[in-house]
Amino acid sequence: MTEQKKCDECRWALLEDYGYSNYTTEGTYVHCLKNLHPESGWDRFYGEDKRLSFAETCAGFERGEPVQIDVDREELKKYEDPLSSAYTTDQEVAKLLDEWERAPR
Numbered sequence: 001m002t003e004q005k006k007c008d009e010c011r012w013a014l015l016e017d018y019g020y021s022n023y024t025t026e027g028t029y030v031h032c033l034k035n036l037h038p039e040s041g042w043d044r045f046y047g048e049d050k051r052l053s054f055a056e057t058c059a060g061f062e063r064g065e066p067v068q069i070d071v072d073r074e075e076l077k078k079y080e081d082p083l084s085s086a087y088t089t090d091q092e093v094a095k096l097l098d099e100w101e102r103a104p105r
Contacts, residue, residue, distance in 0.1 A: 005055035007037060008044070011064030011093065014100065015044075022072045033067070033096035036060045064090075067097060 007013055012033045019026035030051070032040040037054050044052070055061045067087050073079060075086035083101055084094035 004053075005058075005061050005063070006052040007032070007055045007058075007061075008052055008066055009063055010055055010058075010066060011062040011090070012036070012060065012096070013066035014097065015066050015068045017069060017071045019071050022070050022074065025071055031100065033093065033100055034060050067093060 007030060008015060010032075014029075014031040014033055016029045016031060017025045017027070018029060028044045030037075030040070030042055030044045036058055037051075039051055039054075042049075042051055067083070069083060069087055073083075073086075076083070077086070082098055084097045088094050088097060
């Protein structure tokens with residue numbers, strides 16, 4: 001039996017917490033750094049979300065650690081530093097994270 005694939009277990013996933021601070025996190029946005037998910041940027045509310053199972057049919061799914069960014073971005077030395085400087089050591093992911101961060105929203 002093969003293990004179920006889920007988007008929040010993908011190397012290309014970005015899980016971005018939002019809220020007022022790390023103590024008052026309200027939710028988590030799920031982004032696909034490769035823009036493969038048809039709903040990239042959706043809010044994963046507490047509990048299970050069926051959109052996570054898109055990974056089962058995604059040709060680009062690679063099991064791995066997603067990038068997880070906290071509300072306060074505590075890992076950054078300076079808040080204006082690029083996210084890739086603190087939240088990943090994977091060079092391919094860092095490149096995509098830099099592109100995501102520069103993209104208009």
